[in-house]
Amino acid sequence: MAAYQNLEEYNKEISDEIKQDYEHILSEIGEDGSRDGLLKTPERAAKAMLFLTQGYQQDPVSILEGAMFKEDYDDMVIIKNIELYSLCEHHMLPFFGKAHIAYIPNGQIVGLSKIPRVVDVFARRLQVQERLTHDILECINTTLKPKGVAVVIEAAHMCMMMRGVQKQNSVTTTSGFRGQFEKIETRNEFLKLIGSDLS
Numbered sequence: 385m386a387a388y389q390n391l392e393e394y395n396k397e398i399s400d401e402i403k404q405d406y407e408h409i410l411s412e413i414g415e416d417g418s419r420d421g422l423l424k425t426p427e428r429a430a431k432a433m434l435f436l437t438q439g440y441q442q443d444p445v446s447i448l449e450g451a452m453f454k455e456d457y458d459d460m461v462i463i464k465n466i467e468l469y470s471l472c473e474h475h476m477l478p479f480f481g482k483a484h485i486a487y488i489p490n491g492q493i494v495g496l497s498k499i500p501r502v503v504d505v506f507a508r509r510l511q512v513q514e515r516l517t518h519d520i521l522e523c524i525n526t527t528l529k530p531k532g533v534a535v536v537i538e539a540a541h542m543c544m545m546m547r548g549v550q551k552q553n554s555v556t557t558t559s560g561f562r563g564q565f566e567k568i569e570t571r572n573e574f575l576k577l578i579g580s581d582l583s
């Protein structure tokens with residue numbers, strides 16, 4: 385990236401390369417890339433792929449640090465039903481669902497919108513659901529330094545639905561707990577409040 389003047393130039397270069405790759409894919413699957421409906425498809429697909437993977441160029445720590453405020457509140461803060469869309473790193477197909485996140489402040493709270501923003505930064509990278517869960521958990525834990533943090537993700541994987549094992553109704557749940565959420569009572573209170581059947 386150092387060879388480029390700025391991010392825009394870098395994105396354009398990458399986008400042109402990805403565009404050419406999609407042109408190649410179209411011809412390899414037997415399509416006629418010159419037909420009307422497909423003329424702009426490589427460019428659209430390249431832009432979509434860059435959008436879905438923009439998390440590589442974003443810094444979740446600075447997002448949190450940008451809105452941390454001193455406050456004495458030291459009970460549980462829960463943000464539930466945060467919708468997320470990611471791409472599995474094995475097939476580059478979407479997995480999507482909800483994240484439920486809680487933390488117990490330790491002298492400082494964070495702007496509420498920053499939690500879903502951090503979810504998006506890590507979701508917009510190639511992921512497995514387990515690592516996505518831990519990336520979010522560790523980022524909040526080390527940046528906000530709360531008394532405890534909990535992350536639960538429930539998601540459906542298109543690679544298990546459209547292809548492969550072809551199971552339409554399975555949901556994968558992953559979770560991670562740090563600090564006070566390692567105590568069973570605190571963890572169960574959180575799980576009850578988000579309506580999880582894990583408790």
Ligand SMILES: Nc1nc2c(ncn2[C@@H]2O[C@H](COP(=O)(O)OP(=O)(O)OP(=O)(O)O)[C@@H](O)[C@H]2O)c(=O)[nH]1
Nearest residue numbers: 472473474475511512513514541543544547548549
């Ligand atoms: N643990 C985990 N596995 C995932 C995730 N997303 C996709 N996978 C799995 O990654 C595995 C890759 O297995 P492989 O045997 O190498 O790939 P495959 O032949 O396409 O496997 P099938 O999906 O079973 O057809 C599959 O079992 C997928 O279900 C994820 O977020 N976490």
Ligand SMILES: [Zn+2]
Nearest residue numbers: 472474475543
């Ligand atoms: Zn997959």
